[in-house]
Structures are given as structure tokens and as C-alpha cells.
Amino acid sequence: MSTDRVDTTAGPDPSDLPLFATLPAQRPGRVRGSFSMNPTPTTSASTSHTNGHGSGHVNGHAGLVARPLPRPFVGELDWPLVAALRQQASDRLSAALGEDRTRTTSTDQRSRGRAIIVDLLEAEAAERIGAGVPTWSATEQDALVAAVDNALFGLGRLQPLVDDEMVENIIITGHDQVTLELSDGRLIPGPPVADSDAELIDFLVFLASRSEVNARPFSQAQPRLHLRLDGGARLAAAAWVTPRPSVVIRRHRLRRITLEDLVGLGTLTDVAASFLSAAVKARKSIVVAQGAGKTTLVRALCAEIPPHEAIGTFETEYELHLHELRDQHPIVFAWEARPGSGERGPDGSQAGEFTLSQALFDSFRFNLSRQIVGEVRGHEILAMLKAMESGAGSISTTHAPTAEGAIAKLVTCAMEAGPHVTHDYAVRAIAAAIDVVVHVHLETAPTSEGVWQRNRWVAEIITVAPGEKDKGYAIQHVFRTAPGEQAATPHVLDDSYRDLTRYGFDLQGFFAATRGPTS
Structure with a gap:
């Protein structure tokens, strides 16, 4: 125009x-x-x-x-x-x-x-x-x-983009520098979302303060913003500490998703899906690692939880939205953290602050079958470990470049979260708490038309156990991706996981793919 x-x-x-x-x-x-x-x-x-x-x-x-x-x-x-x-x-x-x-x-x-x-x-x-x-x-x-x-x-000039069913992510590095990630993975330029950077910042300040339920501060003193938007989208923004105001809005298009759906989309194979489904039903604690696609996979894993189980979700901003899928999960208690404001009290917390650790503490009176802590970026690790230590079958996500890298990332988070947490203690606690790590690979490559396109697939599935004196833990690559391929195929299965056949794991299909014995 x-x-x-x-x-x-x-x-x-x-x-x-x-x-x-x-x-x-x-x-x-x-x-x-x-x-x-x-x-x-x-x-x-x-x-x-x-x-x-x-x-x-x-x-x-x-x-x-x-x-x-x-x-x-x-x-x-x-x-x-x-x-x-x-x-x-x-x-x-x-x-x-x-x-x-x-x-x-x-x-x-x-x-x-x-x-x-x-x-x-x-x-x-x-x-x-x-x-x-x-x-x-x-x-x-x-x-x-x-x-x-x-x-x-609503979201002002961003609203038409958020309403567009083809738009998955909105990436803003200045009011006139907008990139749209479409649902098919393509990256295309978007229209300006304001007439100036100052106008965009003013809009973000207004947006952050508008919510009467969960308002968030955004100012030069609080230059970062994480916000759940109406409709379930997630907004992350930064200003004053970046050259230009930066915003990413993540739309969760696939709320009702199953492992079978992801197989159809090429995200993982039938055998890998049967392994993960059985792991959920057998109440194994699972961590999903990557920078994008984690939440969708977690929703698909949660779809495998039997409907009679009472679930608690613990998130800094609602993203899983399991409590909205009443026909799939009839009993869900969803907790959302709330930042505080003003001076800190004697206990170190700000007025109005509500943490995931507090939510988890309260949840023990709710007779939960599973406690699912959403994304772990830092101090959330304490809530994740407490959930996994308190009951089997928890699921969480984190950012990491590989499946084993997720363990190192969580160890670092644990050491930063607690002043008395040593490296050895963090390794032992994480190795004892986590059973399975799934890594989702994200690749961006140009198409024949010259448009950049993103593809995601499950690249690794490992099992974790205490052991190995040098590392403090032992891992086994159950599925891994061969060089040049885009699918994690069966590799080595620990004997203790063979009994997942009771929960639907395709053990014969696993060994047929590895050309190994079936018993």
C-alpha cells in the first residue's frame, strides 16, 4: 500500500x-x-x-x-x-x-x-x-x-497477522523489519507493524499493562517481556537493550495433535511413535529438547496419557492448553506463574509474585497423577526436578542442540538456580529423574524457488540412567538419525525397555529395522 x-x-x-x-x-x-x-x-x-x-x-x-x-x-x-x-x-x-x-x-x-x-x-x-x-x-x-x-x-496492526491461519510465527526486528513463518515452514517478508520503533514500543508497553489478570511490566527498568496473548499465542519481546525493538509471536496452530498425526507429517516414524507412546503410558519421565517444535510434540505425548489421570501443568505462560481439551483430558489443573513488582520482601520475592515452585508445592494437595512442567530455561529446573522426584511420568521441555546436550543444559540450570547445588549433585539428580530425552531437529534451507523453508523432525531419542563415574550418567541411543537422513531410525535398545511392549511398543518393528534379534 x-x-x-x-x-x-x-x-x-x-x-x-x-x-x-x-x-x-x-x-x-x-x-x-x-x-x-x-x-x-x-x-x-x-x-x-x-x-x-x-x-x-x-x-x-x-x-x-x-x-x-x-x-x-x-x-x-x-x-x-x-x-x-x-x-x-x-x-x-x-x-x-x-x-x-x-x-x-x-x-x-x-x-x-x-x-x-x-x-x-x-x-x-x-x-x-x-x-x-x-x-x-x-x-x-x-x-x-x-x-x-x-x-x-486486540493486537493493533499485528492482529491481521495473528488471525491469518497460514502464519505460524511473527518475527520482528524493528517496526518495518518483519518476517512471517508460515505453517508450511516458508519464511516470507511481512508488512510494517508500526510507523516507528517508538510507536511499536509504546504498543508493547500498553499491551503488557492491559491485562487485569496477568499484567507484566515492560519498561527501561524491565526491558524484557513474556506474555500470553488472547487466543493462546505467546509473545516474547525486548527493547532498550537491543538495537531495535525485537518481538517474536508464536502461534500454536496444532493444539489437538497426536503422535499419529506427527507420523503423517513426517516428524517421526511409526516405530519411534510406538516407543514414545509406550514410554508415556509406562510413566517414564521425558524431556523434549530443541528451539522450535517442542510444545507440539509435548501435546502429542500428553495425548497418550489415559483420560482418567489428573494432570497438573506448570508454566510461566500457558502454552500447552491441556485444560482446554476437556474431551481429551477431563481433569487438568493448570498453573501459570506471575511476576511481581516493586521492592522485594524479607523472603526475597516481589509483591504479587507467584512462582512455579509455589504452584508445585500447592499442587500436592490436588491428588495429581502427573505434574508437567512446561519450558525449562533457568530456575524452572527446580520445579521440574521436584515434579519428577515426586511422581513418575512427568514431561518437560528445554533448549539444547542435541539430546545429550539437554542433560548438560539442565545441569547448568540447576547450578545457577541453587547457590548450594554442586555439579555432581545436579548430575546425579537429573540422571535419576529423567528416563528419556527426545531431540527435535530444526533445519532451514532454501527451496528451488529461493524461499527459505524450515523443517523439523525427531532426530534422536535417548534413554538416561545413573552411572559412568566420569560423566555421572549413562545414555543409550534408542533412535538416531543417519547422516544425510531426516528420520530417526532404531539403533540400540536397553534390555530394561523391552517390557514397553506391554504398553504397545512395536518391538518386532524395532529389531526388524536394526536387522537384529527379536528376542
């Missing part, structure tokens, strides 16, 4: 204004001066519209703000106008709700906000007509209503 606008005004360029700038206070009634994109000082003399910056009367009244002629609509959304209307709508909605905000549902709030937006746009259109400036068609006005609604209640 063209970004050119016909400028009939004098004064500062509206695009220089931040997206969520504080606007002048609104006078009682429908006062249009407060949505002006180019406000000019209030004068004591009478003013009138001449060429947009002359003096005279405004609507027949003296002493009001002299405002320039409105900008005509020239075929694209006027984002500064959207920003101003969002601020006006937010102020009016807050005033209308008053103390009833906490007792009003989000649906009702959005309905009332939509009515306010329509009212503001009708007033804007009436003023444009009165000033002899072209206004919008019905289609264009509907587009503006949707844009302001998204800015107030």
Missing part, C-alpha cells in the same frame, strides 16, 4: 506523534478538539477556519481550540487517526465503566467500546463533511472501526 497522504494542514506531521500519546483532556459532551491530530494553542480571541490556520470562530464559539482541516481519506488507514481514536475510546470507556470495570465481562467491555468507537467515527465523519473534506465510504469506515477496535482490545 502507498503511504502517501494528501496534506491539507499546517503544523507538525501527525506521523511524528507516538501511537499512544497522551491527548488533551476532553471537555464535556462531544468535543472534537481533543481528537485533533495537529492541536494548536487555545487563544482568548475568537477564531474561525480560514485556510486551516487562520483566526476566527470555531463552530460559532469563541475561545475554543483552533484545529486544522481534517485529513482526507486517501485509500489507506490513517494510523495516527486510529491512535488518537483509540486513546479517546479508552478514556471514554474507562469513564463509562468506572468502578464496575472488575464486574464487567470482557465481552461486555468490548461491546461498549465498539459502540464508543462508532460514535467517535460518526463525529469525525460529520466534521469532515462540515469542513468540505472527503470522508470515507462504508467499507472504509468499517475498516477504521475494526482497526481502532484491534488497537483498543
Whole structure:
């Protein structure tokens, strides 16, 4: 789309204004001066519209703000106008709700906000007509209503991308540097998501503070942001400590997924799927490692948990969403950590903080069959180990380049999480707690059309046990990928895992693939 606008005004360029700038206070009634994109000082003399910056009367009244002629609509959304209307709508909605905000549902709030937006746009259109400036068609006005609604209640200019069923990930390294990862793995350029980096940061600050349930701080003092968005997407952002504001939005397209589905997608083989299914049913504790695709595989593993089992999930931001799959998992208690704010108390925690360790401690009164700790990036390791030590069959994820590398990563996390945790203790605890590690490989390569495309597949499955004095643990590669291949094939099976046949493991298929004995 063209970004050119016909400028009939004098004064500062509206695009220089931040997206969520504080606007002048609104006078009682429908006062249009407060949505002006180019406000000019209030004068004591009478003013009138001449060429947009002359003096005279405004609507027949003296002493009001002299405002320039409105900008005509020239075929694209006027984002500064959207920003101003969002601020006006937010102020009016807050005033209308008053103390009833906490007792009003989000649906009702959005309905009332939509009515306010329509009212503001009708007033804007009436003023444009009165000033002899072209206004919008019905289609264009509907587009503006949707844009302001998204800015107030949704993700603003990001909302159409999040709503697009083809978009899997949104990768932003500046307001105009956007890459979209599609559901088929292709990476393509995306449209700008703001008019400036400052506007993008302002939007992220607003987004972080908007949630009444789980608001997150985002400022120069707190330059990183991890947020669960409406609809289940996950947002990670950083600013002030990066050259430009950086954002990644991960959409979880495959919530209802099974190992059989992943076999169909080429992520793993039938035999590997039968091994993992049996491991889950046999209550083996499993860690899934990689940078992308972990959560999808964990959901597929959880689909193998019998429906009668009570499950507890522990996450910094909800990503698994098992509690939303009631037909698949009837009994799920989902805990989400909450960051604190302000000064730390005597126990070292900030006001309002709720940690995964606290959630796990509380969960022991819930008669759980399994405790599933989501992604382990640091201190979450303590909750993961406690869950695995407290009961069999836990599942977690972490970032690591290989299956064995996941063990080293978790050892490092444990040593950083506890001041008295030694390397030897961390190795022993992890080797005793984890039974199986699955590594998902991510590869990005150009297609014949010159478009970069990502592919993921299960590259390794190892078993872990205490032992080997030098390492402190022993591993066995049950499945591994041969050089140049994209599928983990059977390799060596520890004798203790042969009894997984009771849970559906295709032992004959495993040994047939290795051309070894079947007993």
C-alpha cells in the first residue's frame, strides 16, 4: 500500500506523534478538539477556519481550540487517526465503566467500546463533511472501526497477522523489519507493524499493562517481556537493550495433535511413535529438547496419557492448553506463574509474585497423577526436578542442540538456580529423574524457488540412567538419525525397555529395522 497522504494542514506531521500519546483532556459532551491530530494553542480571541490556520470562530464559539482541516481519506488507514481514536475510546470507556470495570465481562467491555468507537467515527465523519473534506465510504469506515477496535482490545496492526491461519510465527526486528513463518515452514517478508520503533514500543508497553489478570511490566527498568496473548499465542519481546525493538509471536496452530498425526507429517516414524507412546503410558519421565517444535510434540505425548489421570501443568505462560481439551483430558489443573513488582520482601520475592515452585508445592494437595512442567530455561529446573522426584511420568521441555546436550543444559540450570547445588549433585539428580530425552531437529534451507523453508523432525531419542563415574550418567541411543537422513531410525535398545511392549511398543518393528534379534 502507498503511504502517501494528501496534506491539507499546517503544523507538525501527525506521523511524528507516538501511537499512544497522551491527548488533551476532553471537555464535556462531544468535543472534537481533543481528537485533533495537529492541536494548536487555545487563544482568548475568537477564531474561525480560514485556510486551516487562520483566526476566527470555531463552530460559532469563541475561545475554543483552533484545529486544522481534517485529513482526507486517501485509500489507506490513517494510523495516527486510529491512535488518537483509540486513546479517546479508552478514556471514554474507562469513564463509562468506572468502578464496575472488575464486574464487567470482557465481552461486555468490548461491546461498549465498539459502540464508543462508532460514535467517535460518526463525529469525525460529520466534521469532515462540515469542513468540505472527503470522508470515507462504508467499507472504509468499517475498516477504521475494526482497526481502532484491534488497537483498543486486540493486537493493533499485528492482529491481521495473528488471525491469518497460514502464519505460524511473527518475527520482528524493528517496526518495518518483519518476517512471517508460515505453517508450511516458508519464511516470507511481512508488512510494517508500526510507523516507528517508538510507536511499536509504546504498543508493547500498553499491551503488557492491559491485562487485569496477568499484567507484566515492560519498561527501561524491565526491558524484557513474556506474555500470553488472547487466543493462546505467546509473545516474547525486548527493547532498550537491543538495537531495535525485537518481538517474536508464536502461534500454536496444532493444539489437538497426536503422535499419529506427527507420523503423517513426517516428524517421526511409526516405530519411534510406538516407543514414545509406550514410554508415556509406562510413566517414564521425558524431556523434549530443541528451539522450535517442542510444545507440539509435548501435546502429542500428553495425548497418550489415559483420560482418567489428573494432570497438573506448570508454566510461566500457558502454552500447552491441556485444560482446554476437556474431551481429551477431563481433569487438568493448570498453573501459570506471575511476576511481581516493586521492592522485594524479607523472603526475597516481589509483591504479587507467584512462582512455579509455589504452584508445585500447592499442587500436592490436588491428588495429581502427573505434574508437567512446561519450558525449562533457568530456575524452572527446580520445579521440574521436584515434579519428577515426586511422581513418575512427568514431561518437560528445554533448549539444547542435541539430546545429550539437554542433560548438560539442565545441569547448568540447576547450578545457577541453587547457590548450594554442586555439579555432581545436579548430575546425579537429573540422571535419576529423567528416563528419556527426545531431540527435535530444526533445519532451514532454501527451496528451488529461493524461499527459505524450515523443517523439523525427531532426530534422536535417548534413554538416561545413573552411572559412568566420569560423566555421572549413562545414555543409550534408542533412535538416531543417519547422516544425510531426516528420520530417526532404531539403533540400540536397553534390555530394561523391552517390557514397553506391554504398553504397545512395536518391538518386532524395532529389531526388524536394526536387522537384529527379536528376542
